[in-house]
Amino acid sequence: MWDNINVYFDILHKLLPAGWMTIKILVTSALLTYLIAFIAGLGRVSQFSIIRTLTMIYVELFRGTSLLVQMFWIFFALPAFGVEFSAFWAGVLALSLNYGAYASEVVRGSILAIPKTQTEASIALNMTRWQRLKLVILPQAFRIMLPGLGNNSIELLKGTSLVSLITLGDLTYRGLIIQNTNLSYTVPVFILLLILYFIIALPLIILVRRLEASASKGVAKV
Amino acid sequence: MTKNPVQNQPLVKYEKVSKKFDDLEVLKGLDLDINQGERVALIGPSGSGKTTIIRMLMTLEEPTSGIIKVDGTPLWHKEVNGKLAPADENHLRKIRGDIGMVFQQFNLFPHMTILRNVTEAQVHVKGIPKDEAEKRAITMLEKVGLGEKVDAYPLQLSGGQQQRVAIARAVVMQPKIMLFDEVTSALDPELVGEVLEVIKEIAKESDMAMILVTHEMDFARDVADRIVFLHGGLIEEQGSPKEILENPQSSRLQSFLKRFLSTT
Numbered sequence: 001m002w003d004n005i006n007v008y009f010d011i012l013h014k015l016l017p018a019g020w021m022t023i024k025i026l027v028t029s030a031l032l033t034y035l036i037a038f039i040a041g042l043g044r045v046s047q048f049s050i051i052r053t054l055t056m057i058y059v060e061l062f063r064g065t066s067l068l069v070q071m072f073w074i075f076f077a078l079p080a081f082g083v084e085f086s087a088f089w090a091g092v093l094a095l096s097l098n099y100g101a102y103a104s105e106v107v108r109g110s111i112l113a114i115p116k117t118q119t120e121a122s123i124a125l126n127m128t129r130w131q132r133l134k135l136v137i138l139p140q141a142f143r144i145m146l147p148g149l150g151n152n153s154i155e156l157l158k159g160t161s162l163v164s165l166i167t168l169g170d171l172t173y174r175g176l177i178i179q180n181t182n183l184s185y186t187v188p189v190f191i192l193l194l195i196l197y198f199i200i201a202l203p204l205i206i207l208v209r210r211l212e213a214s215a216s217k218g219v220a221k222v
Numbered sequence: 223m224t225k226n227p228v229q230n231q232p233l234v235k236y237e238k239v240s241k242k243f244d245d246l247e248v249l250k251g252l253d254l255d256i257n258q259g260e261r262v263a264l265i266g267p268s269g270s271g272k273t274t275i276i277r278m279l280m281t282l283e284e285p286t287s288g289i290i291k292v293d294g295t296p297l298w299h300k301e302v303n304g305k306l307a308p309a310d311e312n313h314l315r316k317i318r319g320d321i322g323m324v325f326q327q328f329n330l331f332p333h334m335t336i337l338r339n340v341t342e343a344q345v346h347v348k349g350i351p352k353d354e355a356e357k358r359a360i361t362m363l364e365k366v367g368l369g370e371k372v373d374a375y376p377l378q379l380s381g382g383q384q385q386r387v388a389i390a391r392a393v394v395m396q397p398k399i400m401l402f403d404e405v406t407s408a409l410d411p412e413l414v415g416e417v418l419e420v421i422k423e424i425a426k427e428s429d430m431a432m433i434l435v436t437h438e439m440d441f442a443r444d445v446a447d448r449i450v451f452l453h454g455g456l457i458e459e460q461g462s463p464k465e466i467l468e469n470p471q472s473s474r475l476q477s478f479l480k481r482f483l484s485t486t
Contacts, residue, residue, distance in 0.1 A: 120282050121329035125343035125395060126318045129311065135342060139333050 008188055011178055018174030019196050025088070025160045025170060026200065029095040030153050036100030037149070041107025047129075055104070062101035068162055070094045075166040091163035099156045106148035110141040143212075150208030154201050161197075171196055231294050233258045233399060233431050234279060239288030240455075241274050248274045250455040251288065256399065261425060261432045263442035263463075266452035267478060272435045275452075276401040279433070280323045281314045292317050293398075319347075322397035326404045328384040330376040330391070336363065337372040340391045348395065362390040366420045382413030386420050393424055399431040400424075406438060414438070421445065439482065443467055451475045 043055030062070065071094035074085060085093060114137050122132040164173030171193060179189045232255035241249040249271040256262055264272040277283045278290060281297065289306070290297045299306040300313045330339050340359035344350045350358070363369055366386040368379075376384050385405055392400060402421065406414040418441045425432060425445050436442055442449055442463060449466040451459045451474075459466065459475045470476045 117325065117327060117329045118331065120280075121325065121331070122343075123282060123318070124280055124321075124323040124325075124392065126315060126347050127343060128315065128347075131346050135346060136331055140331075143333070 007185065008192065011185060011188055011192055014178055015171060015174055015192060015196060018169055018171045019200070021169055022157075022160055022171040022197075023200060025091060025095070025163060025168070026153075026157050029092045029099070029160070030156055032092060032096035033099045033103055033152070033156060034149065036096055037103030037107050037152075040100060040104035041111065042133075044104065044108040045111050059101045059104055062098050063105075067094065067098045067159060068165065070098055071162060071166055087163070087166050087168040091160075091166055091168050095156060095159055095163075099152060099159065102155075103149055103152045106145050106152065107141070110144035110148070111137060113144050114140050146208060146211050150204065150211075153204050153208075157197065157201055157204065232256060233260070233293060234433075235289075235291040235294075236275070237289045237291070239275075239278065239290060240286045241271070241278065241283060242286045248455055249285075252455070252457065254450065254457065256431055256433060258398075259429045259431050260448065261434065261446045263434045263436055263446035263449045264452060265436065265439070265442060265449060265466075265478075266458070270452040271455045272452055273403055276323065276403055276433050276435060279399075280321055280401055281318055292320060319395075320398040321401065322392035322395055322399070323401040323403065324385070324388050324392050324405050326407050328376070328381070328388045328408075330384055330388055332376050334375075335372065336368065336374050336376065336379070336387050339376065339387055340394055343391070343395060358394055359390070362394045363387070365423070366390045367416070380413060381409045382416045385409065385413075385417045389417070389420055389424070393428070393430075397430065399433065402432065402434040402436070404435050404437065406436075437482070439467060439479075451478065453478075 040055045040059060043051045044059070046052050046055075071091060074094050075087060075090035078084070118136055118140065119132055122136045127135065160170060161172035163170050164176065167173075175189045175193045179186050234254075234256040236252050236254040239249055239252045239254075240247065248269070252271070252275065254275070264275060266272055274283060278285050279292075279297070284298055289299060295317060296306060296309070297314070297317050298309050300309045301307075331342070334342065337356060337359055340363060341352070341355045344355035344358065345352050360369065360372060363372060366389060368383060368386055368390070371379060371383065371387075376387065379387070389405075405421070406417050409417065418438060421434075422441075422445055424430075432445070434442065434445065446463055448460060449463050450457055451466060451470075451472075453474050459470065459472050466475070467479065470479055
């Protein structure tokens, strides 16, 4: 199977445009995921109980049900209620709402991990609620949430393969088509898929490590 | 000790202030006045309510009942149509600006340099331009002996140094009253002296009022105009340092001081 290197190049050539689609889905949903994560994460620690309750319902609803079913709902079922999305936006929306729910727990957890004494110190300096959050709590919480959010975005990348099931031409979708048309390509297709997903994940992994290093500057080693 | 001419109105007035934590009544109807520029040391066994007294003034704990007035204005209450309603955050912020606090555990911001620790609130809370705020911060840090550490991060400093930064951070905001919550309790014994010296120095140079919760009797004697001995959520005895430390009247104060002196 390794004898014909040309087969690999041939398949790679067909897969690359689909890789671009996967990256587009990944980047769009990642941005939306973190936006949602921050809004929901802050909502979970809001001083208003109504906001806390609403965001909790959202988080538990989207964590507690299957991502694939959510995607099917948005793409296949919502049109029945007059709400229609393209396959791309249906996929992005489902991914973002689902991973945003998980990531919001990371945001919430890291905000709660900052000792109460930090809030007390900023109250003693008469900072407003927003200043306490912006100047004191979030910069410290951010450092704690980076590894979690990094993992989350790598998970998200792998989750993007589900969009192949709502007809979106991503890596997995294209790979399955190539494999279906020529079953002898099965092994090369899946080897290449693994490698391509890993190559896309690699910058994420490096980025997270960089961010961790720069964000931990303030915590000096004694 | 420099002092403002004491005005008729006390700077801080506790009126029948009680505080309950669940079933535990920490303060039982405290009445206490702090005058402009006055230095008051709070002493007493643990659980006597000393720390709660200053935490309520710093708006970190809400009294269960009673009224605390700062410059005649109720702190935790707002007058609405002649009636007292619970204060909102805006009201608390208005009064809180007159109050500063130094904590037992320093509570510096670990992600900021020393300079930013002392600059940040000046800029964002008081609206002082950054250049000027930094100048003031450096002057203040030099005063507490840390002029060379401006670029360090808190965790690179010793406990005593961190606590001196915390003092600078609070004093640079120029409050009318400073609260010190057992500021040397978390320090190694050899670091206690440098922190107490800095507080004495600031006490000498400024006319801020101070409430000092402390276990350091010599320090209380040096700095305080008045010592208040608390026991079981009430004031048991108060008076000048001389009266309290050398001629205690109540048997509780006598035994407290005796126990205290025998352990140090």
